[in-house]
Amino acid sequence: MEEKNVAVVGAGLVGSLLAVLLAKKGMNVDVFERRPDLRKAKAIGGRSINLALSNRGFKALELAGFADEIKSIAIPMYGRKMHDIEGNLTYQPYGKEDEAIYSVSRGQLNQKLMNLADDYKNIRYRFDHACEGIELDKNEIHFKNTSTNSLEKYNYQQIFGTDGAFSAVRGSLQKTPMFNYAQEYLPHGYKELHFPANEDGTHCFDKNCLHIWPRGEFMLIALPNLDGSFTVTLFFPMKGETSFESLDTEEKVVDFFEKTFPDTLPYLPNLTKDFFENPTSTLVTIRCNPWNFEDKVLLLGDASHAVVPFYGQGLNAGMEDCTILMDLMENYKGKPEDFLATYSEKRVADGNAIADLALYNYIEMRDLAGDEDFLLRKKIERKFSDMYPNKWMPLYSQVTFSHIPYSEALAAGNKQRKIMDEVMKMEDIHDVWDEPKVIEKILSLVE
Amino acid sequence: MEEKNVAVVGAGLVGSLLAVLLAKKGMNVDVFERRPDLRKAKAIGGRSINLALSNRGFKALELAGFADEIKSIAIPMYGRKMHDIEGNLTYQPYGKEDEAIYSVSRGQLNQKLMNLADDYKNIRYRFDHACEGIELDKNEIHFKNTSTNSLEKYNYQQIFGTDGAFSAVRGSLQKTPMFNYAQEYLPHGYKELHFPANEDGTHCFDKNCLHIWPRGEFMLIALPNLDGSFTVTLFFPMKGETSFESLDTEEKVVDFFEKTFPDTLPYLPNLTKDFFENPTSTLVTIRCNPWNFEDKVLLLGDASHAVVPFYGQGLNAGMEDCTILMDLMENYKGKPEDFLATYSEKRVADGNAIADLALYNYIEMRDLAGDEDFLLRKKIERKFSDMYPNKWMPLYSQVTFSHIPYSEALAAGNKQRKIMDEVMKMEDIHDVWDEPKVIEKILSLVE
Secondary structure, three states, rough: OOOOEEEOOOOOHHHHHHHHHHHHHOOEEEEEOOOOOOOOOOOOOOOOOOOEEHHHHHHHHHHHHOOHHOOOOOOOEOOEEEEEOOOEEEEEEEEOOOOOEEEHHHHHHEEEEHHHHHHHHHHEOOOEEEEEEEOOOOOOEEEEEEOEEEEEEEEEEEEEEOOOOOHHHHHHHHHHOEEEOOOOOOOOEEEEEEEEEOOOOOOOOOEEEEEEEEEEEEEEEEEOOOOHHHHHHHHEEOOOOOOOOOOOOOOHHHHHHHHHOOHHHHHOOOOHHHHOOOOEEEEEEEEEOOOOOOOOOOOOOOOHOOOHHHHHHHHHHHHHHHHHHHHHHHHHHHHHOHHHHHHHHHHHHHHHHHHHHHHHHHHHHHHHHHHHHHHHHHHHHHHHHHHOOOOOOHHHHHHHOOOOOHHHHHHHHHHHHHHHHHHHOOHHHHHHHOOOOHHHHHHHOOO | OHHHHEEEEOOOHHHHHHHHHHOOOOOOOEOOOOOOOOOOOOOOOOOOEEEEEEEHHHHHHHHHHHHHHOOOOOOOEEEEEEEOEEEEEEEEEOOOOOOOOOOOHHHHHHHHHHHHHHHOOOOOEEEEEEEEEOOOOEEEEEEEOOOOOEEEEEEEEEEOOOOOOOOOOHHHHOOOOOOEEEEEEEEEEEEEEOOOOOOOOOOOOOOEEEEEEEEEOOOEEEOOOOHHHHOEEEEOOOOOOOOOOOOOOOHHHHHHHHHHHHHHHHOOOOOOHHHHOOEEEEEEEEEEOOEEEEEOOEOHHHHHOOHHHHHHOOHHHHHHHHHHHHHHHOOOOOOHHHHHHHHHHHHHHHHHEEEEEEEEEHHHHHHHHHHHHHHHHHHHHHHHHOOOOOOOOOOOHHHHHHHOOOOHHHHHHHHHHHHHHHHOOOOHHHHOOOOOOHEEEEEOOOO
């Protein structure tokens, strides 16, 4: 795969990382991006959930040599802190003591990756190039150069589409026979709000947690920023009795927050301004298959598998795409023309699995995270897992802290859920959960 | 809804029928069609499965006043005739004595509908107009006029998208927020073959049946034409050991047909020519939701719900869309701006149901139609249904001969299947199936 001229369409997080990994293989990489260079443009806020980087993402960053650099702009979160309606807090660790997910700003991370990519002479960024599709028989990409307003056409030996959930590259693949595709919106959307830093620059809540206000049909979450602030996101029905549509006056918004999230109000000085000025964004799941077109085009990241943000794995999955692609390049023994198809066959099931896991986790976060039965389940699971780590790795840990393929984690998680269903049927389980018979029961059910 | 200027995009079967129904309401209807007038163009064969019109289709044709006219160019098929590998025949009636589905050629039907539409002064056909999308905020359709090669733009009060499975109208809706969409291909494709008429103009097999050669992973079917010929279709894996890909020489094709469909060979004089010259077509299911954009655009027919052809309901479902739309226009009491959304909400579940039914029926046709257990099930079901017609209408009859919404038929069918699963577990059911206890068992299980 050496000495090739390739294009990466989309200079987001996955595109910039992929460019470096391909450049390290000796390829000449042109990275096209629809928008201007974000390092020169003004930051556009109000629209991006903070990202939670975890082990899969860091593995890819390590491969590029960037892991430490990125950790320096991230804040570790060791667990969830749930806020109930009276302001009582419940803490639930994500994993073992030193295991954490890392809050990082999308913009900062992207800038950092671009700066690091600039060190490679064989990477060239071309901003203001909006992809308008690919002529697949010629392997020719069409761009609208938005600074000159002209149409440009380029040929490459291979084209990597990392242009996100609404990928123009994928749009061209979608018109080919046998290309399966689905876009599915949740009836919920989200809006970004903000807890500013305290006057002394500290955080208003514990900064080493992901904060959740689970409220059944909806929830608020907060992730820490380096500057002492939190990025706050309300996940909420688009329509209906209590929804973005129904909260249509400042009074209604303040009233709703007073009743529903009272402990947040002191930290939301710009609540109504943010609520009405920030956009309401949608939550989409995108699946497709295959992810390649012959040996010419490959989709990675959100372009091939956009997921809802509730497992914090969207970016991690996209970065893992890069690790797996590089790994396959090292070890591939098949026909060169089948390489991209082999990658796709290997990886599609994992894209579908993380999409399913993320959809499920929304229910868990907004509805179950405050539920006693659910918390007991987690406690029993953790106890068993601590005693028999080789017999039970909690699903969350498999997804977040391991490199087990998502599809295998999902299957293992389904097995575990069935076992825990049985355990929770034991008499007086809330009283006897710490007794040896519970552990024995699980032992008898685990293979 | 009177005195309106509306556009119908796509002059296929559903588009032409819809144009007439809208014209009958007094609207001025412009019908745009990508292709030239098919009444003037040469017939293009080798690509369209004959259609099976049934009660839902005829109901819409009656509303337009065309039912008798169309029946005159159709051949009734009263049941399935299964051909096993030795050439033994099994017959299974579709419904009661006079109940039939009607084989009709897509091209002939389309021409007839266009001729009938020509009688309406307020319908205007505009051929050679390829829709390139809709500017939704202006309700403006963009067309490429393929005879002048120029771009044309038109505004209408309402736009009806009947432009088929690969709808350009839907393409514009797909880019709006919250539009759910899925295209899913079967791993099987199809190819059209041909049994010519006998020398005396008669049919080589019974013309009043749909003929099936079920072979497990694949099947051949034949539908009668007015001229004594049959349109024959091979449904077959695209790839794999026995597939369109693997049958790559004339010898292999002939050998395969000799071994697999021996009783067809005398009637396939052009087998290898047809096999290699006719295209291999794909089988796609398209689902989306909603089917409207505000009160401006509505998708009907395959544009909103393309299904695989195994229930013979694709066209019927599209024509039923028209009946239901007209019925709602007559009886609608809500706000005018909610009319199209109301139609969509009412109808989407039925589109999904017929898509599911059609996918299931492929398994039934190719795999079960030759299966003894399956045939016994059908026999018992029919006996019970004859005795207690108010307690049991077979699923096939609900779908094909009734106007019960598809979603209700699917739910009823699932209930029936569970009951028949119990019945088939009865001891020696193949020997005792005709005894009263079997009927009693079903009676005890039916609510």
